[in-house]
Amino acid sequence: MEPGAVSFLIVCPLVFLASFVDAIAGGGGLISLPAYLLAGVPIHNAIATNKLSSASGTVISTARYCKNGYADIPLAVPSVLAALLGSFTGANLALTASDRVLKLMLIVVLPVVAFYVLKNKSMEPKQKRQLAKGQKYAIVITASLVIGTYDGFYGPGTGTFLLLVYTGLAGMDIRTASGNTKLVNLASNLAALAAFFSSGKIVISLGLAAAVFSIAGHYIGSGMVIKNGTKIVRPIVVTVLILLLIKIISGFFV
Template structure:
């Protein structure tokens, strides 16, 4: 299950939709499941980030990484205090809108519109990274999907660069949340470390498919993730 989660996450994000229920099914308490998932996903996402490193816009990725790290640390601290009901209610109206946006676009590439100026690209990408990073620390599933959509749709970054930057930013949000959970003793290493090995394999295979197939594979994976996440939120499971 965690191998599949890593594979899906490396392509279009949303691997947490698979891995989080798997950890809960294994009998882990919710906060421990969330924390352990951050351990395995952090290690797996590192592989994707390394494979896609040469396609990153490094100055932009660096700025977004910092924003994501701060947001994730804040979100994970809130997660230790709050129920996930609030984020579920917030997602219900958002997910159908995002899915409609993806369906309308023939491709997830930014060449359909004029690119933003360099400064505006930073102004759009950095707040988006902070907010999605905060969401990742608090709840998590679909983080990579949301980042790709925001980077290609609002910041008008090309898909390959957006996918590559997403891996760096998602890794930062994972590390930020993982650090908070480690300090609070929530990570279950006996399960998280073996699962991380499976996640590494899935991320390695999936990130290679992103480079070769681009939007032909990213778009359907994103739609699948959004659909599953919507029904998961709707029924609260």
């Protein structure tokens, strides 16, 4: 399809906002994916093109986190491999399968996650979990595989889910968890992008234009996390979870 000028005017500003949110707390896809749909892009093309723009921006925020030392690289390497496998599988499923069952699962999961975030005001575990190295790796790798599969299949909320598992279950501090989340999210984006590219579903011109705005949003958002940490992360995570829940529920009535 050939997008018109209106499509660019709708998608690009919303992708900037989505990328700003995504760099801080994940979940930017719940803004950017509907933006493509609002612009009249068919659902499969929207999911595919969204991966192009989001992957471009995620490169920037990932680089900033790693440059500032906010990543556990030995832990990230197997997590990235798991996410690559999961996301590529999920993306191929998305080309043919319905997402209704997955949405039903999220309607159950999201209130639980929101309760955890609201209860834990600092977005950090009250007491650092003393996990054996093997336990920590098992939690992080499993989460990366499962959530990576979801990211390839549908996407919105991926970074938020990863961040909550890394801090709440694996006992990582918020900045390191954010850095590892970006590495894993980038891997899952690239794997899904490869699958969608081979299918010919990406609207290249619109995706590349949105990528510029995505890069700008990720650059500004990641800088705010580095400076302000949990003060910024928690309220945005809560907002993302509420909006995502509303979006999923509303999808059953349209």
